[in-house]
Amino acid sequence: MNKAAILHLSESFMAYAISLDQINIRLRADRKDKLDVRLVYTYKCDYPHVWKEEKMEKTFEDESFSYYEINLKLLDKRLAYVFKVSDENETYYLSENGLEEVYDFENFYFTSFHMPYIHEADFFEPVEWMKNAVFYQIFPERFRRGDFSKDDSYINQAWEDLPTPSSFAGGDLKGIIEKLDHIKDLGVTCLYLTPIFISPTNHKYDNIDYFEIDPQFGSKEDFKKLVEKAHSFGIRIVLDAVFNHMCHENPVFKDVREKGKESIYYDWFYIDGDKADIEKINYETFAHVYNMPKLKTSNKEVQDYLIKIGKYWIEEFDVDGWRLDVSDEVSHDLWKRFRKEIKSAKADAVIIGENWHNAEAFLRGDELDSIMNYAFTNTCLDYFKGKISAQKASDKLNMILMRNRDAANRMMLNFLDTHDTPRFITEIGGSLDKTLAAIALSVVYMGANSLYYGTEVGLEGKGDPDCRRTFPWEKIEEKQDVLGKIKEILAVKKHEAIKNGGIKIYSEGDLLILERFVNEKTLSLAINLGKEKNFDLGCKEILAAGNFKNQKLGENSFVIWEK
DSSP states (O other): OOGGGOBOOSSBTTEEEEETTEEEEEEEEETTOOOEEEEEEEETTOSSOOOEEEEOEEEEEOSSEEEEEEEEEOSSSOEEEEEEEEOSSOEEEEETTEEESSOOGGGHHHHSEEEOOOOGGGOOOOOGGGGGOEEEEEOHHHHOOOOSSSOOTTOOSOTTSOOOTTOOOOOOHHHHHHTHHHHHHHTOOEEEEOOOEEOSSSSOOSOSEEEEEOTTTOOHHHHHHHHHHHHHTTOEEEEEEOOSBOOTTSHHHHHHHHHGGGSTTGGGBOBSSSSOOTTTTOBOBSTTOTTSBBBOTTSHHHHHHHHHHHHHHHHHHOOOEEEETTGGGSOHHHHHHHHHHHHHHOTTOEEEEOOOSOOGGGOSSSSOSEEBOHHHHHHHHHHHTTSSOHHHHHHHHHHHHTTSOHHHHTTOEEESOOTTSOOHHHHTTSOHHHHHHHHHHHHHSSSEEEEETTGGGTOOOOSTTGGGOOOOGGGTGGGHHHHHHHHHHHHGGGSHHHHHOEEEEEEETTEEEEEEEETTEEEEEEEEOSSOEEOOOTTOEEEEEEEEETTEEEEEEEEEEEO
């Protein structure tokens, strides 16, 4: 038994309340070890103490570890517990003392793991609609122009031209409104718009005014129409908030540039000296960019300002949540306050962070609901590029799930590409078959999934700015086969097993297999990136498939079925 691999952390993602009378408990161990793992527990205020024993099930495996779990129904909110870990040769007890051959149950108060008390406020309740949401991300400047009466003197590229870092093509809110039918027909349930507030750039990640729509995109009335029409179609709207930094031309920062320490906003920023100097760049910024001064988000006045923005667009326009730019560089205390205020304005508003790495510290139920799941994206890139096997892919997908509580996993935003990354289809060599299989994986994996605009017509693009090309609307008619296949795949998101089911991920030879199960129903996905192979599903109902014919999985194929 590899004792060094055995790990449990109390009151963490390895031990958390699911409800007032149920908790999830996890134990990690070496994957190579064949173990019998038991949870041994008592209620700490009972006298005399009666110790009970429950077998834990092995639920997930990654490259190095196995994970054992139990959802324990409680009779009391105060629990004390240890683990009994056995193989064919030896038995150990795991407590806060570590591993011991004999455990002193008489003195468990000092050494056992505890769930001291379960409070209602400690639950991490999923935003229900997120569990099977289909997002559609739009970079508004490049999606569609609908308003031809606006001042377009800023437009400096033809719609069909390739973009540059400083080019403007003229996309706007009216263009999005005109294409809501197309978006709805895809099966989308939520629009995610990159920033739409006043800014000098085409990407709008440097805001001059957070309370106004950029005139290039339209007016507040246009935005209100967009929200109302989207909602009438059953489509929610999530906006992009840039709270880590602002534009150097924002009146708040301009006041500091002009008045220095005399400005009431001086302490809103990290400034080395008496006055902010954009030539010396004597202030902290986003990514060493002079025109994006970093906000001191632990300052209560800054927090009040940003929270006011967040609530304004919910209360005045009924938006359904926020995607938070550079959220991992923002102070935890802002997000704790932000969550309470946003949820008070709209209980089912979602809060999604742009965290590229393990974000467990943000996903404990008191800050973010979800993150953009770049770990999932990276696994897909490695797998569909042929850099890793099906076995390795299943290991990585399992590992990602074991980073977080179940509630967070069910709200993760799984995507293949965004405005910040090369287009997935370009990264994998232009294979439409692989792209469709990857979309299927994003749909069946636990969480919400997101489609980047233009994916439905095979839009390609390398890194920024090439990944921000305009939507080639003239290709819609010739891409009906692709559109139909994507609609077929996205429709699977409505299945009850996707929304509320458990998950199992494994490989069989070249096949990557995911199973989602609930109420004796199982929905399965198989992906084959190898040679054609027989795969007889008999009379099972096929929900979506690509390159699957005559009970054979072709190269770069997938099939989703129900049993």
